[in-house]
Amino acid sequence: MPTTESPLVSVIIPVFNAGEYLRPAIDSILQQTLQDFELIIVDDCSRDESLAIARSYAADPRVRVLANEQNRGRSFTDNYGAEYARGKYIAKMDADDIALPHRLQTQVDFLEANPSVGLTSSFMKCFGESDIVYEYPLSADAVRSFLLFNMPVANPTAFFRRSLLHEHGLRYDDTIQDTFGEDYEFIARVAQVVDIVNQPEILLHYRTLPQTLKADVHARRNAKSNQIRERQLRVFGIPFTERELHVHNTISYFPFNLGDIQLEEVHTWLWKIQAYNEKRGYADPAAMLRCVAERWFLTCYLNPDKKTNSLREYRRQALAKHYRPATKLQGKFLLKSYVLRHF
Structure with missing residues (x-):
């Protein structure tokens, strides 16, 4: 010993x-x-x-x-x-x-x-x-x-x-x-x-x-994490509005409840991060692209909506080409989308 x-x-x-x-x-x-x-x-x-x-x-x-x-x-x-x-x-x-x-x-x-x-x-x-x-x-x-x-x-x-x-x-x-x-x-x-x-x-x-x-724990942790995320965006150097910061914080932790945020807003912000990283070189472009593309998938997957076909919106945006979810998740996304639109 x-x-x-x-x-x-x-x-x-x-x-x-x-x-x-x-x-x-x-x-x-x-x-x-x-x-x-x-x-x-x-x-x-x-x-x-x-x-x-x-x-x-x-x-x-x-x-x-x-x-x-x-x-x-x-x-x-x-x-x-x-x-x-x-x-x-x-x-x-x-x-x-x-x-x-x-x-x-x-x-x-x-x-x-x-x-x-x-x-x-x-x-x-x-x-x-x-x-x-x-x-x-x-x-x-x-x-x-x-x-x-x-x-x-x-x-x-x-x-x-x-x-x-x-x-x-x-x-x-x-x-x-x-x-x-x-x-x-x-x-x-x-x-x-x-x-x-x-x-x-x-x-x-x-x-x-x-x-x-743990409900109270999660709420307090997310409030603190929002402050840290804002600081990280400033370290990254990307300019952002209060609305973009709200979008960013919302899609940063489960369950990604969008509220009044539109999916198109989410994609615009994520694409802005990817484009800015291409210029600044904060991280390897391929790694950042995969990261934001996965975030795009998760946001669409976790926000099924009868009014907005989240599967169709996911597929029509550029980031969908840069992330391939597991087959099981793809199947669940298809099923959720079908059920919402037909029942």
């Missing part, structure tokens, strides 16, 4: 009222195939038994338990843990998720083999209220393109070089005290200085809770 001064990986788990799920999360790290790590657990003044559970592992020389003196929020807690990290790499981990046994080894191997990549993450499989798989853009240019719309990284599997924190002064923005956008904001700044490349492999099981418990 390694007890070196400088472990290869520092795993940081911020904790707030996660007592019900904390033991399985901790155990999933302690049982990793790669054992050259330290586990830093930071409790943010939990009101349940979280701190006691964390301290019950303190006899393990790999485990260090820290506790905030007062509740400071996720960003402060992440930064606090990072101050004590000694590893070459930092692995993020949520207090209610389960890391697969090979997670750390897989991510170490990837960054060791790709020295130009500063941060990576992986796919996640949900458990609890859902069993879907969250997939993320893979290449650095695909990540940069997707970043304009939403979080391009699975934060519970984020894995990065600790040197980023010192060489570029990167920290989580601790003025963001809720768990609403602090990860997206951090990743947006990381992407400005290093390449982010994701791995197409499930390395974590992500706990999902009943939607009734």
Whole structure:
């Protein structure tokens, strides 16, 4: 069991009222195939038994338990843990998720083999209220393109070089005290200085809770994400009106409820992004084109309407030529369109 001064990986788990799920999360790290790590657990003044559970592992020389003196929020807690990290790499981990046994080894191997990549993450499989798989853009240019719309990284599997924190002064923005956008904001700044490349492999099981418990979370997260998206558009350099910003934010997160926005407006805005990228070179043109074309498909697919044939509108616009949805999705789109127009 390694007890070196400088472990290869520092795993940081911020904790707030996660007592019900904390033991399985901790155990999933302690049982990793790669054992050259330290586990830093930071409790943010939990009101349940979280701190006691964390301290019950303190006899393990790999485990260090820290506790905030007062509740400071996720960003402060992440930064606090990072101050004590000694590893070459930092692995993020949520207090209610389960890391697969090979997670750390897989991510170490990837960054060791790709020295130009500063941060990576992986796919996640949900458990609890859902069993879907969250997939993320893979290449650095695909990540940069997707970043304009939403979080391009699975934060519970984020894995990065600790040197980023010192060489570029990167920290989580601790003025963001809720768990609403602090990860997206951090990743947006990381992407400005290093390449982010994701791995197409499930390395974590992500706990999902009943939607009734998450409705408020989603609303607050989207409000913060809207601010981050506006900032990213300014980094991109594209000029936009308030209406275009409204369109952009609306088509950036599920369920893409258009309200008074017309599909043609959406296509015009997405095509503007593609054309501007061609001039500016923010991301590889092919990667950006695929990103906006996929966004065009999803917007049309998720907004069936009797008055506007969204399938016909999708097909008649230029972006339809640059994205081929899975056969199953194509079939569902055809079926939804037919049912709306004939029943």
